[in-house]
Amino acid sequence: METVDIVFGRRNFLKKTALFSTGVAGITVLPQVGWAEPREEEEKPNVIGPRKGFTPHIGTMVSMMSWMRGPVLRTARGLTTEQLDYLHDEKSNSIGAMLLHLAATEKYYQLHTFGNMEWGSWDKAVSEKWDTAMNLGKEAREKIKGNNLEYYLNALKEVRETTIAEFKKKDDKWLLAVDEKWPWGPTNNYCKWFHVCEHESNHNGQMKWIKSRIPGLKSGND
């Protein structure tokens, strides 16, 4: 039941994925706010807020992104190549393609926000590597398959490590500064990165829905 998932479902998962979470290891809860004791990130992954080594709002965004990765990894855990390739119907995306799509999205937002590149102005090699995953749909159904889970998790992990490293170089002024020209209207880097974060939940909802319908795979009730 969804109730159970929301309230009781994450503990074991978080323990089991501790190794992967070390992509953001070494980050502690920052005592800047005056009432939170400094703690290691992996000890208190469910405490959202400032993190040591980042300005307060950036650290908070990092803590959300780290937390959000948890449910995604829980969905993916243990899936075989065949299950990662499963297409529920003729217009479905596979779970594998959606995992790579999350990495592609984060990669493009890196280039845009850290690299100051106009959206879509990527180097040809970058586009060739990531566009299929970014766009999903027919081409992704044809090309993104045959990979094992480690392939997708490595892509997510490698991209995330760059995000963390770049966030360390930025400050809250950068995060909050307004980009007046963004297509969805004036926005800031905080909103762009919050979107990258909630976008993982959006696709995780779809991945769970599909996972629960893979023939022969016992799964949840989504």
Add this chain to the structure above:
Amino acid sequence: METVDIVFGRRNFLKKTALFSTGVAGITVLPQVGWAEPREEEEKPNVIGPRKGFTPHIGTMVSMMSWMRGPVLRTARGLTTEQLDYLHDEKSNSIGAMLLHLAATEKYYQLHTFGNMEWGSWDKAVSEKWDTAMNLGKEAREKIKGNNLEYYLNALKEVRETTIAEFKKKDDKWLLAVDEKWPWGPTNNYCKWFHVCEHESNHNGQMKWIKSRIPGLKSGND
């Protein structure tokens, strides 16, 4: 294509849902941070950050929740009762039930975090009103149907207004204080409310997937 959805899809939507967004009207971007001009919430809904009338982290959480509501409303916009009741297969939840589920989730987190109630210790009348939507599944398929879109949007709006009113009474110390006994491990109110927020994206992903498969309804590519 998902790229288009991420980059270009929200502007018109945000304009069209401005009326609904007045559930959080009167909130302006707080100049506390020193580099953001104060603005009305509805003028800059894509600028995540502190909001006038809230402590900095709470205002930031409010800005995320307001932003996240946008894509949910976009998914729901224009759906008929029959479309809201559509069940894609024998274990699917309807879009209507998921919309009410979002309101139920927010209601229960209100009682828990603002009302200091242990999870599930709700008054009988509260449980009778919200448990079916909270639990989704079989009972929700049987009972949550026949309502028009306004019914669901009103439920979401009314619950959200209480959230906003309660957040105004709280401060960042409250948001960041750690609850050591939470089932998914030590956590804080920031994490609980971030979950309420990303949980909307999780179900929005599912709602979009289902919407795009409602017979006769032209829709996106999820």
